[in-house]
Amino acid sequence: MDNTLKYNGFTAKIEFSADDNVFFGRLLNVDEIVVFDAETVEGLKQSMKKSVDFYLEVCEKTGKKAKKGYSGKLLFRFDGILHAKIAEAAAQRGKSVNEFGKQVFETAVKS
Numbered sequence: 348m349d350n351t352l353k354y355n356g357f358t359a360k361i362e363f364s365a366d367d368n369v370f371f372g373r374l375l376n377v378d379e380i381v382v383f384d385a386e387t388v389e390g391l392k393q394s395m396k397k398s399v400d401f402y403l404e405v406c407e408k409t410g411k412k413a414k415k416g417y418s419g420k421l422l423f424r425f426d427g428i429l430h431a432k433i434a435e436a437a438a439q440r441g442k443s444v445n446e447f448g449k450q451v452f453e454t455a456v457k458s
Contacts, residue, residue, distance in 0.1 A: 351375075352392060356414075357399050359383075361391065374399070376415045 350361045352372060359372040370391045371384035381402050383394040406413040425433070437447030 352395050354392075354395050354399050355403075359395055374402070377402070377413065378411075378415050 352359045352361055357377075358375050360375055361370060361372045363370050369384050369386055370388065371382060372391060372395055374381040379402070381398055383391070383398040385391040385394045403413055405411075433447070434444055437444045440447060442450070
């Protein structure tokens with residue numbers, strides 16, 4: 348089950364509050380907190396569009412980048428046994444751990 352909405356290059360994580368009987372979402376990969384809500388799915392989509400459009404307007408007026416920047420570096424901590432298994436799997440494929448990990452992540456995020 349996918350609990351995200353996409354609009355204009357942005358993705359939002361969507362949740363539902365049974366207490367308030369409302370759907371709500373938050374944009375991912377932005378530095379600010381950009382949230383929106385609605386009582387229906389269609390309303391939520393419209394609310395997201397308005398929030399994204401407003402956010403982009405504010406970014407343009409203030410000269411701020413709309414999307415969060417990433418360095419391209421990730422750090423993971425595993426126990427030694429898992430680390431050894433990863434290194435062995437990479438070596439069996441003739442790859443470094445970094446190359447192997449990149450391939451695994453690229454496969455995992457393909458749409």
